[in-house]
Structure formats: structure tokens, C-alpha cells
Amino acid sequence: MGVDGKVFTLAEVSGHNSPKDCWLIINGKVYNVTKFLEDHPGGDEVLLSATGKDATDDFEDVGHSTSAKAMMDEFYVGDIDTATIPKKKQYTPPKQPHYNQDKTAEFIIKLLQFLVPLAILGVAVGIRLYTKSN
Numbered sequence: 001m002g003v004d005g006k007v008f009t010l011a012e013v014s015g016h017n018s019p020k021d022c023w024l025i026i027n028g029k030v031y032n033v034t035k036f037l038e039d040h041p042g043g044d045e046v047l048l049s050a051t052g053k054d055a056t057d058d059f060e061d062v063g064h065s066t067s068a069k070a071m072m073d074e075f076y077v078g079d080i081d082t083a084t085i086p087k088k089k090q091y092t093p094p095k096q097p098h099y100n101q102d103k104t105a106e107f108i109i110k111l112l113q114f115l116v117p118l119a120i121l122g123v124a125v126g127i128r129l130y131t132k133s134n
């Protein structure tokens with residue numbers, strides 16, 4: 001909970017996304033970095049592109065120094081209602097299609113491909129034997 005106990009929703013914070021009014025969400029806290037945009041060593045554009053979402057990963061990925069983290073206090077304006085931030089997408093492995101799990105039909109076709117010519121041959125031989133004996 002912030003000093004003033006202010007808790008913002010993601011929608012509220014998202015509106016502050018311009019060079020004249022720029023808020024960031026980092027580690028559950030909300031920062032008004034409008035005055036810092038020009039001075040940010042990483043530039044204003046990265047900060048503006050980190051608005052409207054949880055920028056924690058973006059911030060951490062840079063590997064900000066402890067002095068950078070200490071600076072954040074002066075921009076702190078409140079906390080984020082974490083329930084309003086969409087959960088991280090969980091990795092779900094793609095479902096493996098069950099290729100030919102049931103091989104019965106395939107097996108019957110193979111069997112017929114073998115048996116039908118054999119049957120025809122059998123009939124032919126039978127007829128031949130029958131006509132010969134007469």
C-alpha cells in the first residue's frame with residue numbers, strides 16, 4: 001500500500017501514456033515519470049512504449065543499477081490493483097495430434113489387398129480344375 005494508499009487500476013494508469021503525462025507500472029507500483037522522460041538515460045521512447053502494461057519485465061531486462069532503483073521513489077504515486085493486470089500467458093505445449101492412433105482400418109485394407117487377389121486366384125484355379133475334370 002502506498003503512502004497515500006492510492007491504488008490504481010490498469011485502465012486508470014493506461015491513460016497516462018503521452019510525453020506530457022507518462023505513468024509506469026513496475027513491481028506492483030505506479031510511477032509518474034513525466035518529469036523524468038527527458039533525463040532517462042535509456043531515452044523517453046522506451047518509457048513511453050512501456051506504458052499501459054506491467055513494465056516490470058522491461059525494467060528488469062535492462063538490468064537497472066541500484067541507483068536507478070533508488071531514483072524510483074521520487075516518481076512513486078501509488079500501487080496497482082494487480083487484479084486488473086492480465087495474467088502472464090502460460091506456456092501450454094501444443095496438443096499432439098493423434099496420428100492414426102486407431103490402425104484397425106488401415107490393417108483391414110492391407111489384409112484385403114493381400115486376400116482379394118489370392119481369392120481371385122483361388123477362384124480361377126478352382127474354375128480351371130472344375131472345367132478340366134468335365
Ligand code: HEM
Nearest residue numbers: 031041042046047050055058059062063064065068071072
Ligand atoms: C521509474 C522508472 C525508471 C527509472 C528511474 C530508470 C532509470 C534509469 C537509469 C538511472 C538508467 C542508467 C543506467 C542505470 O543506472 O541502470 C537507465 C537506463 C536505461 N533504462 Fe531506465 N529507468 C526506468 C524505467 C525504465 C523502463 C520501464 C525501461 C524499459 C522499457 C527502461 C529502459 C532503460 C534502458 C534501455 C536504459 C539504457 C541502458 C544502457 O544504455 O546501458 N527504463 N534507466
